[in-house]
Each structure stands twice: as C-alpha cells, then as structure tokens.
Amino acid sequence: MPRETRDKDSTVHAAALAAKVLAGDRRSLARAITLVESTHPKHRDEADSLLKQLMPRAGGSIRLGISGAPGVGKSTFIEALGNHAIAQGRRVAVLTVDPSSAISGGSILGDKTRMESLARSSEAFIRSSPSGLTLGGVARRTREALVVCEAAGFDLVIVETVGVGQSETMVADMTDMFALLLQPGGGDELQAIKRGIMELADLVLINKADGALKRIAEESALEFRNALRLLRPRIEGWSVPVQTCSSLESDGIEDAWEAVLRHHAMLLEKGLLAPRRSGQALSWMWAELNDSLVAALRDDPQLRHDLPELEKEVAAGRLPPNLAARALLRRFLAARAEPADEKRGERND
Numbered sequence: 001m002p003r004e005t006r007d008k009d010s011t012v013h014a015a016a017l018a019a020k021v022l023a024g025d026r027r028s029l030a031r032a033i034t035l036v037e038s039t040h041p042k043h044r045d046e047a048d049s050l051l052k053q054l055m056p057r058a059g060g061s062i063r064l065g066i067s068g069a070p071g072v073g074k075s076t077f078i079e080a081l082g083n084h085a086i087a088q089g090r091r092v093a094v095l096t097v098d099p100s101s102a103i104s105g106g107s108i109l110g111d112k113t114r115m116e117s118l119a120r121s122s123e124a125f126i127r128s129s130p131s132g133l134t135l136g137g138v139a140r141r142t143r144e145a146l147v148v149c150e151a152a153g154f155d156l157v158i159v160e161t162v163g164v165g166q167s168e169t170m171v172a173d174m175t176d177m178f179a180l181l182l183q184p185g186g187g188d189e190l191q192a193i194k195r196g197i198m199e200l201a202d203l204v205l206i207n208k209a210d211g212a213l214k215r216i217a218e219e220s221a222l223e224f225r226n227a228l229r230l231l232r233p234r235i236e237g238w239s240v241p242v243q244t245c246s247s248l249e250s251d252g253i254e255d256a257w258e259a260v261l262r263h264h265a266m267l268l269e270k271g272l273l274a275p276r277r278s279g280q281a282l283s284w285m286w287a288e289l290n291d292s293l294v295a296a297l298r299d300d301p302q303l304r305h306d307l308p309e310l311e312k313e314v315a316a317g318r319l320p321p322n323l324a325a326r327a328l329l330r331r332f333l334a335a336r337a338e339p340a341d342e343k344r345g346e347r348n349d
Helices: 003-022 026-037 041-057 074-087 116-120 142-151 187-192 211-228 253-269 273-299 301-315 321-348
Strands: 062-067 092-098 124-130 156-160 177-182 203-206 242-244
Touching: 003 026, 003 041, 003 142, 026 041, 026 124, 026 142, 041 142, 062 074, 062 253, 074 092, 074 116, 074 156, 074 253, 092 142, 116 124, 124 142, 142 156, 142 273, 177 253, 203 211, 203 253, 211 242, 242 253, 253 273, 273 301, 273 321, 301 321
Parallel strands: 062 156, 062 177, 092 124, 092 156, 177 203, 203 242
Antiparallel strands: none
C-alpha cells in the first residue's frame, strides 16, 4: 500500500477514535491508550495522528505523581484520595506502572483489584501498564496515556510509579506535583536526603499513621520536616508539607487533597504552570528521541549482524563497553550518511 494511502487511512481511523474519546466513551479511551502504547510499527502513524488531534483538548487536569517504596500503601492511598476527589466533583484517571519481570518480561497489572471501590466508580478510570525496559519508575508511553485521559475529560490524573526507590524521578518531569509516600519509622531513610527523590518532592506523606504506628508516624514527620529545611524546594515560596495519613481509615486524606489544591493554585497564581508544562513537553520530546534512536539502532539490519560479535568481545573482557558502544554508534551513523554522500556525488557529476 502506498505511503500516502496509509497516512490517509491512519488519519481517518484516528479521527473516528478521537471523536469517541472526546465524547467520553470508556471503551474507546482504553483502545486509544492501547494504540499509543503499541510497539508495532504499523500502529505508530495512527497513534501519532490520534495524539495530534487530542492534544488541543488536553492540558486541563491536575497532574499528580505519586511514588514510594513497595509496601508503603500507594494503591490504598490513591484509592482513598481518588474517592475523596470524586466526592468533590472531580473525574479521576489513575495511570499505574507495574514492574516487568527481568526473566519473562511479564507484569501482573493488578491495580484494579487493589483499588476495587475506585474502579467501580463511573467517574474514575484506572489503567495499568508494564514498565518494560523503561527506567525511572514509569512506562515509555505514560505521557501519551496522560494526554489521552485529559482529552477524555479527566481533571485529575494520578501517575503511580513502580515503587523501587531513589531512581523514580522521571515522574517528576511529567506531572505538576510530586508526592512521596513514606513508612512510619523509616530509620535510615533520612540518610537518603541528598540529591535524590526527596529533593523532587512537593509533598511528603507518612502513610499508615494508625493504631500503634500513629505516634511513630508523627515522630517521623517531625524528623522529615527538620531534614527538609536543609534542602532547597523545587519552587520558590513553596514550603514542602510533611503530613501523616491513614489510607485505611481515610484520616489525613482531606488534608493531602487540600495540599494538592494549594500547590496547583500557587502554580497558577505565580504563572508557573505554563512554563512547567512547556518543560514537560520538551522532556517528552528528548525522551522520545532517545528511545527512538535506541530502537532504530537495535533494529538496524547491519548492526544486528555486528552486535553478537561485539557483545561477545565485551562479555569476554577483551573490549571496553564504552568503546563497543561508540563503535556501534559510528557504524549506525555512517550507514545513514552513505546515501546522502552518494546523492551529493551524483549531483556533482
């Protein structure tokens, strides 16, 4: 099929899907996210056309990133916060990222079962995606999924990260507010306050502040408040709140939601939201460029032929990894420069 015909078909199909997403059709919303997450080359043109049509209708939500170590209660907290926001008249989309197995590549994707009451709400949408090979606690297409949810009319989009520790900083580049959940009595967690995930937090929540842990949670909150004074906040004039909450008892959830609203209002009042969104768009562009270049390099026929031998040399310790990487990049760029050189030679003739 000619390229022009494929482009036309992709645009037509994307337009039909976009119309249904904008109309709030949930099945079409799920289909749209599946399309933008697809790794199949034939789906990219349609996905790109879809995003181009939805982008003008996106951008109206509060983008909230939530991170924390496994077991801290992120899913329970998100369910409590989401239900509270819905009670305040919000429509809530939750994008969660499940870790992919390094062995099988599979993911459990069980967040709907962990947020059962929220999943039943007609004003909520929950989507789980595998992390794949993407680092930083999110999936490669989380940004695209966020745009689709905004276009569908959700005015609070929560991005929950994998939850593996200090490397989960990418979510801060795609959200307006970054909330960090911590365990009561974290102990050595204070040692991590250097230039890592704590420096990016706009809100710190000590979860599970109930029962015997309530007093410990309050002590932990006091310790973190003192420690955060040593760090420079991401936004001038915003003092990072450190609060306790109990997701199970819905205690402190209203205070957490109020902190989210205060933060968003401050971004608007100080004219900081638009620049932050612009920064998110640029970060998205460079992330896509990086991922696309790596994918193109891996899929190059000549490099696929050369790669096993280079990997063998590196694995055996005969070739430094950095030299092997540069050699691959040189061959990749040289292969793409040859056609242009040949055309220049033909014109000169």
